Amino acid sequence: MIAFLLAQTIAITGGTVYPVSGPKLTNATVLIRDGKIVAVGTGVATPSDATRIDAQGKWVTPGLIDGAGQVGLVEIGAVAGTREGAVRGDTIAAAFNVAEGINPASVLIPVTRIEGITTVLATPTGNLVSGQAVLIDLDGTTIEQMLVKSPAGVVLDDSETGKDYAGGSRAALAERVRRVFRDALEFERRRADFNRAQIRPLSASAADLEALLPVLHGQEPLIAYANRRSDIATALRLAREFKLKLVLAGAQEAWQIAGEIARAGVPALVEPLDDIPSYDALGVRYENAALLAKAGVKVALMETDSHNSRNLRQEAGNAVAYGMAWEQALRAVTLSPAEIFGVADRYGSLEPGKVANVVVWSGDPFEFTTGVEHVLIHGKEIPLKSRQTELLERYRKLPPAY
Numbered sequence: 001m002i003a004f005l006l007a008q009t010i011a012i013t014g015g016t017v018y019p020v021s022g023p024k025l026t027n028a029t030v031l032i033r034d035g036k037i038v039a040v041g042t043g044v045a046t047p048s049d050a051t052r053i054d055a056q057g058k059w060v061t062p063g064l065i066d067g068a069g070q071v072g073l074v075e076i077g078a079v080a081g082t083r084e085g086a087v088r089g090d091t092i093a094a095a096f097n098v099a100e101g102i103n104p105a106s107v108l109i110p111v112t113r114i115e116g117i118t119t120v121l122a123t124p125t126g127n128l129v130s131g132q133a134v135l136i137d138l139d140g141t142t143i144e145q146m147l148v149k150s151p152a153g154v155v156l157d158d159s160e161t162g163k164d165y166a167g168g169s170r171a172a173l174a175e176r177v178r179r180v181f182r183d184a185l186e187f188e189r190r191r192a193d194f195n196r197a198q199i200r201p202l203s204a205s206a207a208d209l210e211a212l213l214p215v216l217h218g219q220e221p222l223i224a225y226a227n228r229r230s231d232i233a234t235a236l237r238l239a240r241e242f243k244l245k246l247v248l249a250g251a252q253e254a255w256q257i258a259g260e261i262a263r264a265g266v267p268a269l270v271e272p273l274d275d276i277p278s279y280d281a282l283g284v285r286y287e288n289a290a291l292l293a294k295a296g297v298k299v300a301l302m303e304t305d306s307h308n309s310r311n312l313r314q315e316a317g318n319a320v321a322y323g324m325a326w327e328q329a330l331r332a333v334t335l336s337p338a339e340i341f342g343v344a345d346r347y348g349s350l351e352p353g354k355v356a357n358v359v360v361w362s363g364d365p366f367e368f369t370t371g372v373e374h375v376l377i378h379g380k381e382i383p384l385k386s387r388q389t390e391l392l393e394r395y396r397k398l399p400p401a402y
Contacts, residue, residue, distance in 0.1 A: 009033045010379060011046040012360060015055025020062055020335045021349035030060060032356040035379035040350050053374055053381075055360050061330065062350055063118025063357030063377065064365075065337040066312050067269040068249065068302035071112055071120045072102040072136060072146075077307075086126035091165045092180055092204040094211035096131030098124050099150045102143050108306060110386035113138040115310035116365060118357040118377050119148060119347060121302075121337075123155055123223070128165035128176060130155040132211065133223060135341050137357065139377040152341045153247060154215050158226040158235050160280035174234050179203050181242050184212040221245045221340070223269075227252040227281035236264055247340055249302070252281035255288045258295035267298035267340045272319040273311065289332070290323030299328070300337040317366035329366060 010032040017028040019040055029044040030037060046052065075082035084101030087093045102122060112120065118138055124131035132151035140146040157165065158173065166173040183202040187209040193199045194206065202209060214220040224235040227250045239246035248254060249269040254261055261268065272289045293299045301315045316329040324332075338348025346355050356379035363370040375382040 008379065009047055009050040010053065010356075010376070010381075011044075011050040012053045012055050012060055012358065012374075013046060015058045015060040015360060017060045017350060018330060019350040020331055021351055028060075030350055030358060032358070032376070032379045035356055037350060037352055037354050037356050037358075039352055053360060055373075058373055059361040059363060059365065060350070061116075061359055061361065061365060062334045062348055063359050063375070064116050064312055064333045065300075065348065066112075066117050066120040066303055066309050066333075067300045067337045067340070068123055068304045069120055069309050070122060070125070070306040071108050071138070071309055072104070072106045073098055073122055074306055075103070075106060075108065085122075085124050087124075087131065088126070090205075090208075091127050091176075092129045092208045093124070093127045093131045094129045094154055094204070094209075094215075095207035096124055097134065097151055098122055098131060099134045099143055099147060102134075102136065102146065104141055104143060104146060107387045108309070109138050111307075111388055112309045113375055113377070113382055114372060114384045114386055114389070115313065116359040116361065116372050116375060117309055117312055118359070118375065120309060121152060121341065125155075126157075128157055128162055128173065129180070129208070129212075130157060135343060137355075137377055139380065139382060148347070149341060149343055151220060153221040153223040154212065155249075156222055156224045156235075158224045158231050159250065160228070160231075160278075162225070170231065170234070174238070176203075177238060178241075180209075181212065181216060181238075184209040184216055188213055215244060216242055218243060218245045221247045221342075223247045223249050225249045227278075227284070229253040229256045229283065231280075232257060232261070236260065236266065239264065239266065250281075251292075252284040252288060254297075255285065255291040256283055258292050258297060261292070262296035267300065267336070268292055269300050269302045269337075269340075271302055271304065271315055272322065272324075273303075273315050286318060286322040289319040289329075293324055293328050293332075298336055298340065299324075299332050300340055301329070301332045313365050314368070317368070320366055326366070 012030040017025040031039040073085040123133040134150040135148040135152040136146040166176040251268045335348035338344040360374040
C-alpha cells in the first residue's frame with residue numbers, strides 16, 4: 001500500500017477514549033503524527049504545533065470496520081454497468097480478485113465513512129467460489145492508497161443460493177467443493193505434469209486452483225457464507241478435513257451450535273438486525289451475536305447491504321439490546337474484524353504505532369441519536385459531506401414556486 005504523505009500532528013484532547021485494547025480513559029488525549037497514533041492517555045503532552053480537536057464531552061473510538069458488503073464495487077444494483085463484484089460464467093472463480101474493480105470515486109464511500117466506518121471488506125458475489133475479498137480504507141484517490149489487505153480471504157457460498165452452482169443440491173455443493181480442493185492439491189503436487197498435459201482434466205482452471213492453495217495451506221481464510229445449521233456444520237466439516245482457516249459469514253442459525261463453533265476456534269461475521277425467517281434460516285434470531293459471544297466465539301458484525309453500510313453501528317446497538325455486552329459490541333466492529341482478517345497489528349484499536357483511523361462521536365456511537373463529530377483516516381480529517389448531505393442543504397429551503 002502506498003503511504004499517505006502527511007506531515008501533520010493532531011491532538012484529540014479531553015474526550016472519553018475507548019482504545020478497545022484496554023479500559024476507557026476519561027479526559028484523555030489521542031496524539032497522531034504522520035497518519036499514525038503515537039500516544040494515547042491522560043498525561044499526554046500536546047506539542048505546540050499540533051492541530052487540536054476538542055473532544056470535551058465527546059466519545060473517541062477507533063474507526064469502525066465493516067466485515068462485508070460491496071462498497072466501491074457497486075453504485076446502482078439494477079444497473080449492470082455499475083456492478084463490479086461478480087464474474088459471470090465461472091462457477092469456481094477463486095482467482096477473481098475484486099481490487100481493480102473498486103471505484104475510489106464511488107458516491108457510497110462518503111455516505112459510509114461519515115457514519116464512522118473507516119474500513120470495509122469489499123467482497124465478490126455470485127458463483128460457488130466467488131473470488132477474493134479485499135480490505136480497504138474509505139479514503140484515497142487510487143486503489144493502491146485504499147488497499148489495506150489483498151486478498152483478505154476467498155469467499156465460498158455455502159448457503160441456499162450456493163447449491164444452484166452445484167446442480168441444485170447441498171450434497172452436490174459439498175462434493176463439488178471437496179473435488180475442487182483435492183484437485184488444487186493435486187495440481188500443486190503435479191504442476192509439471194499439468195503443464196505437459198499429462199494429468200487428468202481438473203475441475204477448475206489452473207489460475208483458480210493456484211488461488212486456492214493459500215487457503216488450503218491455512219495462509220488465507222475461507223469466508224464461507226452459511227446460514228442454516230446444517231450448512232454451518234458442512235463448513236465446519238470441510239474446515240476439519242482440509243485444515244482450513246475458516247470464517248463463517250451470515251451464520252444466522254449459528255447460535256444453535258455455538259459451542260461447536262467455539263471449540264473449532266472459528267470466528268463468525270453476523271448481522272444482528274436480521275430477524276426474518278427464510279428457508280435458508282428458519283431459526284434466525286436477534287440474540288445470535290450475544291449467544292455466540294457468550295459461548296466464546298469471536299464475533300464481528302457486518303452490514304451486507306452496501307447502500308446501508310452506515311447501519312453497522314445500529315447492528316452493534318441491536319446486539320447490545322439483545323444481550324451482548326457493550327464492550328463486546330464495540331470490539332465486534334473494531335478489533336475483532338481486524339483480528340479475523342489479519343490486520344490487528346495495524347488496525348482496530350487506539351494504540352501507539354497503529355494507523356490513525358479515529359472517530360469522535362457526540363455520545364454513545366450505538367445510540368440512534370448520536371452524531372459523528374470528526375472522522376480521521378490515516379490521520380487525515382475527512383469532511384463530513386456526502387451526496388446526501390449536499391442534497392439536504394440544496395433542498396433545506398425550497399423556493400416559493402415549490
